[in-house]
Amino acid sequence: MNATHPASLWKPMDDGRVHCNLCCHFCIIAPGERGLCGVRTNKDGELLTLVYGLVAALNIDPVEKKPLYHFLPGTTTLSFGTPGCNLRCSFCQNHTLSQPPRHGSAIKGQPAEPMALAETALDSGCKSVSYTYSEPTIFFEFARDTAVEAKKLGLANILVSNGFMSPACLDELGPLVDAANIDLKAFTPAFYDTVCGGKLEPVKKNLVRMRKLGWWLEVTTLIIPGLNDTPEELGNLARFIAEELGPHTPWHISRFHPDFMMPSTPPTPPSTMENAWDVGRQAGLEYVYIGNMPAGSHNNTVCHSCGKTLLERRGFSVAMVALENGRCNACGATVPGRFGLA
Ligand code: SF4
Structure with a gap:
């Protein structure tokens, strides 16, 4: 339909x-x-x-699943997406949702109205609505209208995106979005060109612009063996985040698992993930998180000032152990993020 x-x-x-x-x-x-x-x-x-009002995936998720670790932790977010994407990443973990329209397949989903989605979020106790799963840029009109309704109800809006939208699209989203998790998939133009069918530079420019718009911003990189996992490339990427977006920007490094057009590439070795974490910290990033695998303390939030563990995570559940009103209760440092109500 x-x-x-x-x-x-x-x-x-x-x-x-x-x-x-x-x-x-x-x-x-x-x-x-x-x-x-x-x-x-x-x-x-x-x-x-062709996708306005057509939902292909709809769930109530922990906000940690987006992933956002410094934005309303412990709350739920009504999450939805339509079919389609403007990229064609060979490793896509949502390819059954994102790719069929690119090949002319039927566009399938369930009808849903913006206001009804916002009301469902509120009635379900969610603090936000997330535009996610596929790529919200390509369902911009539907996301925009839902975001307007969500704002009227006092809900926050979260964008989970590849960051390849146009400047004009970003202009329109600016006042509506509160927080975003943006993929920075690699740090070479060749990767974006050959593996994703996109370009690196617009994503970098958009990330800088999003920071200026005042959105709460977190960045995700899927670490893929042999494609984007050298210390040099990861160091360049992490330094870009630290220098252009700020050292307090959380960086989620996520473990690759074989999927879509890459069934033969092995999962990322845990040692590579640990090394990437070190690279991020050495580049000056204060909050680096390992995802898609058990990560122990590398999944917790630790005060950048005194080293006290502030939030402990097990899977997608979170416990605030030493964070009060956005401050470390050991040294009093303000922890970057939004820790109050939306
Ligand atoms: S420019 Fe428009 S039509 Fe082309 S991929 Fe992007 S959103 Fe789709």
């Missing part, structure tokens, strides 16, 4: 084609054709989105 709806952020061209300005692919789409993401189509010279 396709849910057609007028798209935003595009311009008509003189010859009937349209120019989509939603993500950094900037597709030019002929009548009857779809853009690279497969969920925006030119119908008689007008751009339509």
Whole structure:
């Protein structure tokens, strides 16, 4: 079932084609054709989105699962996504959701209205709504309208994204989003080009812009054996976060497991994950977390000032052991993040 709806952020061209300005692919789409993401189509010279109001995954998740570790810890977030993505990462762990529209497959989901989603979040005790699972950029209109309704109800909005949206898209999302977890998948243009079908530079620029917008920002990197796991590359990536986004920006390093088009690549060795954690700390990052594997103390939040353990995590559950009103109760340092109500 396709849910057609007028798209935003595009311009008509003189010859009937349209120019989509939603993500950094900037597709030019002929009548009857779809853009690279497969969920925006030119119908008689007008751009339509095929995923407005069409939910393909919907859950109430711990906010730690996004992952966000410094934003309303211990709360739940209503999380949803539509089919589709503007990238084609070979390692995608949500490929059954993200990739079929790119190949022209039927776009499947359940109908849902923005206001009903926001009300469900509130009624379920969630403190936020998360736009996640696939890529929220490609369901921008649906996410935007839901975010407006969520704000009216006092809920926070969380973006979980590859960060490849256009500047115009980011402008519109700016006042609506409270927190984001953005993938920084590697630190070479070649990786983004060959493994993901995207570009590195726009993601870097968007991350810097998001920081200036005042969003609470956390960054995730999936460490893949042989593709992005050298100390040199990880050091460059971590230094970019520390220098351009700030040393207090949490960096989630996540363990690769074989998936999608990479069934033969082995899981990341635990020693590589430990080394990446060290690289992040040496680059100046104060909060580095290991995910997708048991990580012991590397999953806890430790005060950057005195080293006291502030939050202990087991899986997605969290216990505040020495954090009060966003301050370390041992040394009084303010811990970066949002630890109050939304
Ligand atoms: S959202 Fe991106 S990939 Fe999709 S049509 Fe627009 S420019 Fe192309």
